[in-house]
Structures are given as C-alpha cells and as structure tokens.
Amino acid sequence: MRYLxxxxxxxxxxxxxxxxxxxxxxxHILDDxxxxxxxxxxxLKKDAGFEYTIDTCASPSxxxxxxxxxxIVYHLAAAVGVDLIIDSPVRTIETNVxxxxxxxxxxxxxxKPVFIASTSExxxxxxxxPFREDGDFVLGGSxxxxxxxxxSKAIDEFLALAxxxxxxxxxxxxxxxxTVGPRQTGRYGMVVPTLVQQALAGRPLTVYGDGRQxxxxxxxxxxxxxxxxxxxxxxxxxxxxxxxGSQEEMSILELASRVIELTGSDAEIHMIPYEAAYxxxxxxxxxxxxxxxxxxxxxxWSSTHTLDEILSDVIQFxxxxxxxx
Ligand code: UDP
Numbered sequence: 139m140r141y142l143x144x145x146x147x148x149x150x151x152x153x154x155x156x157x158x159x160x161x162x163x164x165x166h167i168l169d170d171x172x173x174x175x176x177x178x179x180x181x182l183k184k185d186a187g188f189e190y191t192i193d194t195c196a197s198p199s200x201x202x203x204x205x206x207x208x209x210i211v212y213h214l215a216a217a218v219g220v221d222l223i224i225d226s227p228v229r230t231i232e233t234n235v236x237x238x239x240x241x242x243x244x245x246x247x248x249x250k251p252v253f254i255a256s257t258s259e260x261x262x263x264x265x266x267x268p269f270r271e272d273g274d275f276v277l278g279g280s281x282x283x284x285x286x287x288x289x290s291k292a293i294d295e296f297l298a299l300a301x302x303x304x305x306x307x308x309x310x311x312x313x314x315x316x317t318v319g320p321r322q323t324g325r326y327g328m329v330v331p332t333l334v335q336q337a338l339a340g341r342p343l344t345v346y347g348d349g350r351q352x353x354x355x356x357x358x359x360x361x362x363x364x365x366x367x368x369x370x371x372x373x374x375x376x377x378x379x380x381x382x383g384s385q386e387e388m389s390i391l392e393l394a395s396r397v398i399e400l401t402g403s404d405a406e407i408h409m410i411p412y413e414a415a416y417x418x419x420x421x422x423x424x425x426x427x428x429x430x431x432x433x434x435x436x437x438x439w440s441s442t443h444t445l446d447e448i449l450s451d452v453i454q455f456x457x458x459x460x461x462x463x
Contacts, residue, residue, distance in 0.1 A: 140164040142208035144195040144241060145215030147174030149322040150255070150314075152182075153358045154212060154365055159185050161366075168204055169215065170194045172233075173222070178321050195237045201244045210369050211252045213241045216291075218257075219326020223287045224416050234290035242301050242309070251308035251376070253369055254298040258315040258383065258426055259288045268429040271313070271379045278421050285421075295379065302377035310368050310375045315383025315428045318448055319358030320455035330355060333394055334452050337403035338460060345407055346415040349391030352425045356384040357443035357451070367437045374436060383428035384441040393445075400449050 141158050145151045146167025151174065155165045164187040167179065171192055182188045193200050195215045205211060215237050217223065217230040238254065245252045261269040262285065264276040275292060277285045294311075301307040324331035336343045364382045368375050388396075394407050412420045433439045443451075 139209045140207060141166070141210050141212060142204045143167045143212045143214060144237065145169055145174060145213075146190070147171060147176060147179050148214060149174075149178070149319070150317055150358055150361060151212070151214045152178035152321060153319070153362045154214070155179060155182055155188070157362045157366055159187050163187065164189075166190065166204055166207065168193060168195050168200070173217070173219070173323075173326065196233075196240055198240050198244060201240050202247070205241075205244045205248055205250055208250060211241060211245050211250055212255075212365065212369070213238060213252055214255045216255065218287075219328055220284065220416065221327030224283050224420075227283050227286050231286050231290050234287070235293050238294040238297060242297055242307065246301055246305050246307045249307060251310070251369065251372075252298065253365065254294055254309060254311045256291045256295050256311050256313045256379070257288070258313050258381070258428065260292050260295065260313060261426070262288050263421065263423060267425055268427045269381065270429040271381055271432055282419055282421055283417065299377060299379075308376040311379040312365065312368065312382050313379065314356075314361060315381065315426060316353045316355050317358050317361045318355045318452065320451055322358070322452070329353075329390060329393065330449070330452055331456070333397045334401065334449070334456050337397045337401040337405050338453070338456055340403060340405050342406050342408040343394045343397065344410050344415070345390055345394050346410050347412050347422055349394070349409060350389050350424070351422055352387045352389050352427070354384040354387050354427055355445055355448055356382065356441050357448045360384070360441040360443055364433060364437065364439050367439065368433075371436060380433045380436065381428040381430055382433060382439075383430060384443075384445075385428065385430065386441075386445050387425075387427055388445055396445070397449060400446070401453055
C-alpha cells in the first residue's frame with residue numbers, strides 16, 4: 139500500500155511512517171517543518187519506500203498530486219500544543235481548518251480514504267466522564283483563546299463526517315488523548331517532555347495550577363498501532379469517530395514527582411498559577427479520561443504501556459539527545 143502522511147515529520151507522524159515502512163508499505167510525507175523536524179525522519183531516508191515533500195498542505199495542487207499517488211491518506215498536519223494555540227491563534231485556526239478542507243477536497247476527487255486526527259480537547263469542560271464519542275462538547279467562550287483549538291478540530295470532524303455522509307468519501311476520525319513518547323518536543327508546552335527536560339537539567343519542574351488536574355498519557359507506539367489498524371479495518375471504521383487513549387489517570391503533581399524519582403533528579407517542584415503560565419482567564423480541564431470501549435470492540439485495541447514505561451522511554455530519549463548536543 140502507498141500512504142500519504144501530512145505532518146509526517148511531526149512527533150506522531152514520524153512514528154506512523156516508521157511503522158508503515160516496517161510492514162513493507164510505501165510512505166510519502168508532506169510537512170512544512172513548522173513544528174515538525176527533519177531530524178524526526180532522517181533515519182527513514184535510507185528506506186527505498188520513503189519519500190518526502192517539504193511544503194504546505196494548504197496548497198491544493200501539491201496535495202492533489204500526492205493524493206493521486208497514494209492509496210490511503212493520514213491527515214496529521216495541525217497546529218498543536220497549548221502554548222502555540224495561545225501565542226499564535228491565527229495560525230492555529232487557519233492551519234487546522236484550511237489544511238483539512240484542502241486534504242478532504244482533494245481526496246474526495248479520487249475517493250481515497252482519509253484518516254483525520256482530532257483531539258480529546260473537543261470534550262472541553264464536560265464533566266460527563268469517562269468521555270464517550272457520542273458525548274457533548276462543552277466549550278468556553280471565544281474570548282478564551284484555548285477553545286479555538288477545540289473548535290477548529292471540531293470543524294475538522296464535522297467536515298470529515300459530512301464528506302462521508304454527503305459525498306461517500308471514506309473518512310475515519312480519531313480523538314487522541316495526550317499522546318506522549320520519544321521525539322515529542324516540549325517547545326509548545328506539552329507537559330511530559332517539559333518536566334523530563336527540566337528534571338534532567340536540574341531546573342525546577344513547573345506544575346501549573348494546583349497540580350490536581352489529571353490526564354491519561356498514552357504511548358505513541360500504542361496510538362500508532364490504533365491508527366494503522368483503524369485504516370486497515372476499512373468499511374466498519376468509515377464515518378466513525380474513535381477515542382484513542384490510556385486509562386491510567388494521574389495528576390500533574392504526581393507526574394512531576396514520578397519524573398523526579400525516575401530521573402534521580404534533585405530538582406524542586408515549582409507551583410505556578412495558570413494566569414502566569416498562560417494568560418489571564420485561562421481555563422484548564424480538571425480531568426480528562428477516555429472511554430475506549432468503541433475502539434476495543436472494533437479492533438481489540440487497548441493501550442499496553444504503563445506510565446512508568448512511557449516516562450522511561452522519554453527520559454532515555456532526552457538523555458540521548460543531551461549527550462549528542
Ligand atoms: N502543565 C504543567 N506544567 C507544564 C506544562 C503543562 O503543569 O510545564 C499542565 C497543563 O496546565 C495541563 C497538563 O499539564 O493541566 C497537561 O498539559 P499539556 O499541555 O501537556 O496537555 P493538555 O492536556 O493541556 O492538552
């Protein structure tokens with residue numbers, strides 16, 4: 139099979155490319171390197187099945203040509219990371235909405251199945267836990283910048299499902315819950331790489347709010363396995379939305395302590411109010427916990443890596459990076 143991965147030089151995209159090449163498929167990635175990095179895929183260049191185009195997926199002509207050569211499209215290119223969303227809201231909204239429009243429009247002309255990456259962020263402030271795919275989105279007002287990300291991804295979902303209903307374009311949507319692992323950068327605010335890098339450098343670990351907010355962190359290898367199997371499933375997955383996440387829930391304060399323990403760091407934990415970390419009026423989710431029954435039934439999927447395994451992998455990655463610099 140031939141795959142096109144937009145955002146293929148990003149954290150998740152590069153792991154997906156690696157997995158597809160390992161099973162003997164051909165992979166073409168399209169990435170503008172705005173948040174991704176060629177370092178993430180440098181090791182794939184020697185694989186005869188690997189090709190790449192450094193350009194934007196906002197260009198209909200480029201996307202049309204690459205879609206034409208592919209059997210299946212993974213659309214992962216997006217602006218992600220809470221810091222990026224707060225600092226560059228125009229870019230977030232435009233990238234997330236416009237690129238998805240272009241990819242779906244071009245794929246539709248050739249009837250190529252498309253995977254659309256969405257996010258647990260769309261559940262917003264909902265208290266209806268665990269979050270189920272048919273649950274309500276509970277978002278704040280437009281003056282709070284963070285919600286633009288959830289709204290832009292919600293539009294992507296609506297559009298993907300509309301293409302399926304109205305134009306019979308096979309589309310699959312997955313909502314990813316805090317995916318972590320090697321190659322994820324802390325540059326755009328993600329908590330796990332940020333805390334690990336702080337601990338390794340002996341700098342204070344920054345815990346925002348009261349640290350009691352919880353998340354479930356899922357290893358990128360588990361996520362990639364779900365992505366590969368969902369598109370391999372074909373018909374039963376089309377027009378459907380799936381949660382992908384771990385069910386090991388942990389508070390951010392516990393996470394920071396665990397990082398200190400596993401790195402053997404003597405760094406302290408600094409508690410930082412949300413307003414100082416992000417912006418005035420910032421709203422966080424106190425809990426985020428997925429229901430994964432649907433993907434369990436469809437694929438027999440569940441996450442397999444414990445948080446300690448994930449942290450060990452991330453620590454090892456950053457230790458290796460630091461020794462190269
Ligand atoms: N967070 C933190 N310290 C950091 C970065 C993030 O305490 O240096 C918190 C953040 O406020 C949120 C959680 O960690 O409550 C997860 O943040 P992340 O940006 O990784 O993902 P989110 O779940 O918010 O999309």
